[in-house]
Amino acid sequence: MAPKLPPQHTLEQSSATTTAGQAQEHDHHHGGPTGIKRWLLTTNHKEIGTLYLLFSLSMFFIGGIFALVVRAELFQPGLQLVEPEFFNQMTTMHGLIMVFGAVMPAFVGLANWMIPLQVGAPDMALPRLNNFSFWLLPVAFGLLLSTLFMPGGAPNFGWTFYAPLSTDYGPPSTTFFIFSLHIAGISSILGAINIIATILNMRAPGMRMMDMPLFVWTWLITAFLLIAVMPVLAGVITMMLMDINFGTSFFDAGGGGDPVLFQHLFWFFGHPEVYIMILPAFGIVSAIVPAFARKPLFGYASMVYATASIAILSFLVWVHHMFVVGLPLAAELFFMYTTMLIAVPTGVKVFNWVTTLFRGSITFETPMLFALAFIVMFTIGGFSGLMLAIVPADFQYHDTYFVVAHFHYVLVPGAVFAIIAGAYYWLPKWTGHYPDERLGRWHFWLSVIGVNLTFFPMHFSGLAGMPRRIPDYALQFADFNMVSSIGGFIFGVSQLLFIAVLIKCVRGGEKAPAKAWDGAEDLEWTVPSPAPLHTFETPPDLTSQAPQRH
Amino acid sequence: MRMVLAWVTGMGAAFLLAPAVYANGWNMPVGVTEISQDIYSLHMAIFWICVVIGVVVFAVMFYSLFRYRRSQGAKADNFHENTTVEVLWTTIPLLILVGMALPATATLQKMYDPSGADLDVMVTGQQWRWHYEYLDEDISFTSSMSTPGTQIRGEEERADEYLLDVDNPLVLPVDQKVRFLLTSDDVIHSWWVPDLAVKQDAIPGFVNENWVRIEEPGIYRGQCTELCGKDHAFMPVVVHAMEQDDYEEWLADRKEEAEAEANSVDREWEMDELMERGEQVYGSVCATCHQDDGSGSGEFPALAGNEEMLDDVDWHIDAVVNGVSGTPMAAFGGNLNAVELASVITYERNAWDNDTGDVVQPSEIQELLE
Ligand SMILES: [Cu+2]
Ligand SMILES: [Cu+2]
Numbered sequence: 066m067a068p069k070l071p072p073q074h075t076l077e078q079s080s081a082t083t084t085a086g087q088a089q090e091h092d093h094h095h096g097g098p099t100g101i102k103r104w105l106l107t108t109n110h111k112e113i114g115t116l117y118l119l120f121s122l123s124m125f126f127i128g129g130i131f132a133l134v135v136r137a138e139l140f141q142p143g144l145q146l147v148e149p150e151f152f153n154q155m156t157t158m159h160g161l162i163m164v165f166g167a168v169m170p171a172f173v174g175l176a177n178w179m180i181p182l183q184v185g186a187p188d189m190a191l192p193r194l195n196n197f198s199f200w201l202l203p204v205a206f207g208l209l210l211s212t213l214f215m216p217g218g219a220p221n222f223g224w225t226f227y228a229p230l231s232t233d234y235g236p237p238s239t240t241f242f243i244f245s246l247h248i249a250g251i252s253s254i255l256g257a258i259n260i261i262a263t264i265l266n267m268r269a270p271g272m273r274m275m276d277m278p279l280f281v282w283t284w285l286i287t288a289f290l291l292i293a294v295m296p297v298l299a300g301v302i303t304m305m306l307m308d309i310n311f312g313t314s315f316f317d318a319g320g321g322g323d324p325v326l327f328q329h330l331f332w333f334f335g336h337p338e339v340y341i342m343i344l345p346a347f348g349i350v351s352a353i354v355p356a357f358a359r360k361p362l363f364g365y366a367s368m369v370y371a372t373a374s375i376a377i378l379s380f381l382v383w384v385h386h387m388f389v390v391g392l393p394l395a396a397e398l399f400f401m402y403t404t405m406l407i408a409v410p411t412g413v414k415v416f417n418w419v420t421t422l423f424r425g426s427i428t429f430e431t432p433m434l435f436a437l438a439f440i441v442m443f444t445i446g447g448f449s450g451l452m453l454a455i456v457p458a459d460f461q462y463h464d465t466y467f468v469v470a471h472f473h474y475v476l477v478p479g480a481v482f483a484i485i486a487g488a489y490y491w492l493p494k495w496t497g498h499y500p501d502e503r504l505g506r507w508h509f510w511l512s513v514i515g516v517n518l519t520f521f522p523m524h525f526s527g528l529a530g531m532p533r534r535i536p537d538y539a540l541q542f543a544d545f546n547m548v549s550s551i552g553g554f555i556f557g558v559s560q561l562l563f564i565a566v567l568i569k570c571v572r573g574g575e576k577a578p579a580k581a582w583d584g585a586e587d588l589e590w591t592v593p594s595p596a597p598l599h600t601f602e603t604p605p606d607l608t609s610q611a612p613q614r615h
Numbered sequence: 616m617r618m619v620l621a622w623v624t625g626m627g628a629a630f631l632l633a634p635a636v637y638a639n640g641w642n643m644p645v646g647v648t649e650i651s652q653d654i655y656s657l658h659m660a661i662f663w664i665c666v667v668i669g670v671v672v673f674a675v676m677f678y679s680l681f682r683y684r685r686s687q688g689a690k691a692d693n694f695h696e697n698t699t700v701e702v703l704w705t706t707i708p709l710l711i712l713v714g715m716a717l718p719a720t721a722t723l724q725k726m727y728d729p730s731g732a733d734l735d736v737m738v739t740g741q742q743w744r745w746h747y748e749y750l751d752e753d754i755s756f757t758s759s760m761s762t763p764g765t766q767i768r769g770e771e772e773r774a775d776e777y778l779l780d781v782d783n784p785l786v787l788p789v790d791q792k793v794r795f796l797l798t799s800d801d802v803i804h805s806w807w808v809p810d811l812a813v814k815q816d817a818i819p820g821f822v823n824e825n826w827v828r829i830e831e832p833g834i835y836r837g838q839c840t841e842l843c844g845k846d847h848a849f850m851p852v853v854v855h856a857m858e859q860d861d862y863e864e865w866l867a868d869r870k871e872e873a874e875a876e877a878n879s880v881d882r883e884w885e886m887d888e889l890m891e892r893g894e895q896v897y898g899s900v901c902a903t904c905h906q907d908d909g910s911g912s913g914e915f916p917a918l919a920g921n922e923e924m925l926d927d928v929d930w931h932i933d934a935v936v937n938g939v940s941g942t943p944m945a946a947f948g949g950n951l952n953a954v955e956l957a958s959v960i961t962y963e964r965n966a967w968d969n970d971t972g973d974v975v976q977p978s979e980i981q982e983l984l985e
Contacts, residue, residue: 229819361695412708463814
């Protein structure tokens, strides 16, 4: 890898901007916007990062409440609490809110906070755009949540909103849903542009691409995925909008349209979207495991290449969501092979983490616990993913609870645990205090128990034949569902402990030094804890340092 | 550290328990067709491969977590990158995958060969019931869930076949290759019977193919697996597989019934007969939307006391025969025969205190249909 210095003029420019920015900032502290306006108008990457994270946290709880409504109804056979119409709204809103409102914004929030700190930049490349990207989100999700109160209710066709159920047969609120998804999509695209611009242009002098922390690398690749597929989502929902309101029939067979086309377009977006939700998680775990094993990541370069391979493959596997749609044999085979291939780079990642642990000097603080649980349970989700790739078997698994178990294993103890691990890991940097270790452990163990009680039995109910997205089920699924529901409530309630940890940590606690974890090596640990509002106004010079990673 | 130990034991127990639990009938059914058995073997093979890989990876992981604790004085090594290891852990999984892909490909090729079918059945998904048509036999009927609402709401004890019972099961002969042609009249549904390992989407505007050769007589139950609206949970599939003789007997009975019904179109029907038949049709086809007591719900209008409908018979007939375009109210002219249509319309005009006294004769409807 030839050393590649960031263009010098960019750096001068950016430091010039910050000097100006600093003068402004001076005003800002005294005469500038305060109270609500300070947050509405902020262009500071740390404040915007905090906004993103708080937004995501609130969506996590709202989406979680919807999930608990679902689990409460499924506690026993029969219809007890809600009607099927409302049940369908709950599954749909749970999925939409968790994917677009909780997981994605959480990663963007972490990117906002940490990428400038990890590459030695004073801020994001496009700070005002950054503010705009964030404030689009409350608008989008305010609109989406308001559909619950509209006549006909909220979207009720699943987070995958297949046509024609969502077009010809959708509730009137579908148009609002489309609008809100458009807004959220714009927010994602702008955020991605900003992240790419920051990483490519604002690295400290001497930091080559292959010196970047893996969280930065994984986010760079994720951002390119976002820019590639969010427009496809925008396209498909615009076609829906036209079908619903302007008399076209893209997806209406009665008018010569093609409902299967909808699924191709949706999953061409949807599969990369899945990796958008997991690649940054890989980055976080790749920071935490070496820090608490006090040993460098085993294969930095192969981790970068594995991430890139996964990203490229993610464009070639979308049909594995559509194996029973009735596609030709050749297509089924091609997409089975490409899907199985993804196991290779994913395996490389897991092997790398495990080998990093080997002959380390390991401690088990809360961030490490969550990261280790991530490795184990993400791998379990990976195994069921491999099973789902086997097309003949997928004819049995498809659209059952087996699939629900699979994607919740990769998303909850996968993506969500990684986000929580990242929060525990960086909280000392954000607040200047260590999170409460005892509460953290309670949070961890209850979460692990809750998650496994909820999602492990779903493998069985799925194999035994329970379809997904049903408000009532045959009697042989009753035991599995009762366990899942109990687990769901344990998991949901134990997240309140996380809130307690956060509040306690902001308020006080053991003071953290600049380098809060003795094994942590990246640049963010060279600035004081808590990180002051402005950092790296003069970029750190890494040119003289020995290459960090090779 | 105690926690890590607890974790190791926990995960170990989970892994050991998983197969035991599998053996207890919580697993994918082996099924009653050659394909379903092939699929089951593939499923178990890939499952055990995953278990072995999992055991190896987690063993190394938990060994490291245990052995290299700093609290026990472990000093960190600094090794990283090793081309041999990295090449090995890329190529070995690749070889395992090839080993999996070969049998999977072979099974899939078998599944994709519907040639030489002895019998063709057209399966049409409709919100929220299945319509079956025996293409060479001139027989067709709808099949809807027969579990009563009282069981769903818990006012009555739930039967063993709760949610998995229908009024008219699909009857098929064993040891015959049956080809299914699947489509839908409204949204996408998916027709699934686990024991037959047939799951295929029914998509409006498309006709999908799948097939089955059932090896054992029996009753096999499944459900719609594609979200298709409010009653997605209440759209079971029941297949009754019979020996060839029994099947032919059933077929003959069915044909006789159909013929009798066709012949009866021209005769004058009594109100009572129509009401009785109408109640049946209404319960099996219309009640999912308009409710048993005709009270409707949400976007589905009440038919009890529906003035527009009661004031104008022709309008009523038109709504049922031709549907209301742009709404979930389908055109039933294509699905129900003249007797069924006439009787359900008569029923709607006289049930639930509607009491118009109107009688709609099958012959009238037959004229309309022609
Ligand atoms: Cu259906
Ligand atoms: Cu369905």
